[in-house]
Amino acid sequence: MPAVGAHAGAAGPFTHLELPDASQLGHDFTEEKAQELMTTTSQHNLIVAPHVTSWSAEQNLQCGLIVRPDRRGVGYVNELPGDRDEHGVLWVKVAERHGAGKPDFARVHPARQRQAMKELLCQVCAKPADRTSDGVLWLMRDHRETEDPDWPEHMASVEPPTCVPCIEISLRRCPALRRGAVAVRVHEYSVMGVRGTLYKPGVFAPEPLRIEHLVHGDALAGWMVAASSFRLLQKCSFVSFEELGIAADLG
Numbered sequence: 001m002p003a004v005g006a007h008a009g010a011a012g013p014f015t016h017l018e019l020p021d022a023s024q025l026g027h028d029f030t031e032e033k034a035q036e037l038m039t040t041t042s043q044h045n046l047i048v049a050p051h052v053t054s055w056s057a058e059q060n061l062q063c064g065l066i067v068r069p070d071r072r073g074v075g076y077v078n079e080l081p082g083d084r085d086e087h088g089v090l091w092v093k094v095a096e097r098h099g100a101g102k103p104d105f106a107r108v109h110p111a112r113q114r115q116a117m118k119e120l121l122c123q124v125c126a127k128p129a130d131r132t133s134d135g136v137l138w139l140m141r142d143h144r145e146t147e148d149p150d151w152p153e154h155m156a157s158v159e160p161p162t163c164v165p166c167i168e169i170s171l172r173r174c175p176a177l178r179r180g181a182v183a184v185r186v187h188e189y190s191v192m193g194v195r196g197t198l199y200k201p202g203v204f205a206p207e208p209l210r211i212e213h214l215v216h217g218d219a220l221a222g223w224m225v226a227a228s229s230f231r232l233l234q235k236c237s238f239v240s241f242e243e244l245g246i247a248a249d250l251g
């Protein structure tokens with residue numbers, strides 16, 4: 001079994017995909033750039049935030065976490081069958097009001113992340129991710145200088161894949177990402193497990209221990225409240241943006 005924890009993906013999906021705000025962009029934000037951005041977004045379903053991003057109206061639901069009567073893990077006071085996935089793992093419950101309020105780019109919506117990961121949907125637009133005979137397409141922050149030489153081989157990714165148009169949108173909106181991102185074709189991408197908060201029995205209620213990646217079937221899974229699922233990325237190969245038909249000059 002690969003050491004998935006050691007290769008965990010960087011935190012969160014494209015938090016840098018924020019729609020530019022004139023107050024944040026200072027003197028560089030020209031009307032010309034605004035027009036260009038609007039043209040780009042209108043060509044791709046008026047995306048203002050990645051599909052998996054949570055919105056301000058999508059707050060965590062208070063479910064009452066308890067130690068189950070059989071002492072084999074945690075559960076909700078009034079638990080429903082849909083509160084667990086097909087592996088029996090409990091998931092954090094978050095209101096589903098996609099598009100209500102403002103996008104909160106630091107938070108990923110658990111249900112949308114899980115669906116996008118399971119169905120290999122683009123994490124930005126929710127259409128099918130790009131796929132060729134070489135594999136499914138992932139856009140990642142470039143960690144080649146800080147990770148193992150074979151990075152991202154055997155990486156446990158909580159970030160769903162992407163389609164080509166959304167890579168271009170991502171790069172257009174964030175010059176820093178353009179300097180520090182790579183596109184990767186992944187030939188094997190099995191769903192391996194969940195990432196979330198691991199709990200232990202407490203005096204009055206379960207107490208959080210740590211954030212953990214657990215492979216499906218792990219004995220500790222009963223003590224997990226999952227917030228995302230991950231896939232193990234194998235047989236990875238880099239693909240240049242030029243090969244994807246994305247213009248080099250996106251500034």
Ligand SMILES: [Zn+2]
Binds near residue numbers: 125126127162164
């Ligand atoms: Zn897309």
